[in-house]
Amino acid sequence: MSNYTADESAADQPINGFKPSSSVEAFSLPATGDDLSRLSARGDFSMANGIPLEEMSDDDDEEEEVDEDYVAVDHADINEVPYWFRRPAVHQRTKLDNLHPFVQVLTVSNVDDCVSVETAFPEQERCTREKFVYRLDRCPELCLGLFTLPILGENQPKPRPTLIGHIVATRTSTPFVTDKSMELPANWQMERRTVENGETVGHDEYGSTIAIHSLAVLPEHQGKQVASTLMKSYIQRIREAQIAERISIISHDHLVPFYESFGFENRGPSNCQFGGGGWTNLVLDFI
Ligand SMILES: CC(C)(COP(=O)(O)OP(=O)(O)OC[C@H]1O[C@@H](n2cnc3c(N)ncnc32)[C@H](O)[C@@H]1OP(=O)(O)O)[C@@H](O)C(=O)NCCC(=O)NCCS
DSSP: OOOSOTTSOGGGSOBTTBOOOOSSTTOOOOOSHHHHHHHHHTTSOOEETTEESOOSOTTOSSOOOOOTTOOOOOGGGGGGHHHHHHSOOOOOOOTTGGGOEEEEEOOGGGHHHHHHHGGGSOGGGOOOHHHHHHHHHHOGGGOEEEEEOOOOOTTOOOOOOEEEEEEEEEEESSSSOOHHHHSOOTTTTTOSOOEETTEEOSOOTTOSEEEEEEEEEOGGGTTSSHHHHHHHHHHHHHHHHTOOSEEEEEEOGGGHHHHHTTTOEEEEEOOOOGGGOOOEEEEEEOO
């Protein structure tokens, strides 16, 4: 037995036993394509590619709310969509782009380049040439450089890439950078490991902390995001290779926010007296 009255329109009738739910009075769900054509022919609404162009008249009290996120798709343009996705992202060239930079692990062949980049530090904080030879010999895999190679004109000889920024590190078994980890073992060419007062001097190959001893950028290339790019790349490489539990560095106060922006945590004053002291411990834990 039917439970609707004769003056209700056919469109109000239940479909498969369910009354169509609609917040708009007198609006009903057409069941078939024929229903759609009939409604359209009656002028009840118009369709374009299946989308109602006009569902309510302007003077209707209850206006249908339009979702703010709604974006109309013009189906005539549908074949153009892959083209729009293929277009390169709009990107303003930066000072860094103009250097055509690339990062690469350093080796002992880069010692002179590192000495040159290290002039970015005040003299008392610079790593000596001997320490670069030692660190790049013992643990080159922990040392990363950012190089620039200019685009050449025709027939120009290929120049040597220029090192413009470096990160040089060793391993230590302590959670923070220590003065001992920064030292050069006296007899490092003959002895594999030097231990003094229970602590390894210099690189401790069994240490699970990577101690960064130098992050520096050639003065003429500072302020171009070289250090940021290098640090991001360094962290990503160490994290992905899963070769350490943490990265530690000591820094003066003005650079603490810079390191914190990469996820390093401020662990308070360092005991290091290197270069006159006054350092803060920063640690990026991976576990
Ligand atoms: C510190 C150093 C490595 C930064 O290199 P850089 O390539 O100029 O750094 P970036 O261009 O990537 O700078 C990124 C952010 O670092 C911070 N920063 C860089 N130099 C800074 C400084 N001297 N003081 C405070 N913040 C600084 C800024 O927040 C900067 O962001 P911004 O560009 O939006 O201002 C470089 O100045 C340097 O070699 N200094 C001498 C050596 C040194 O002190 N090393 C750090 C040892 S802990």
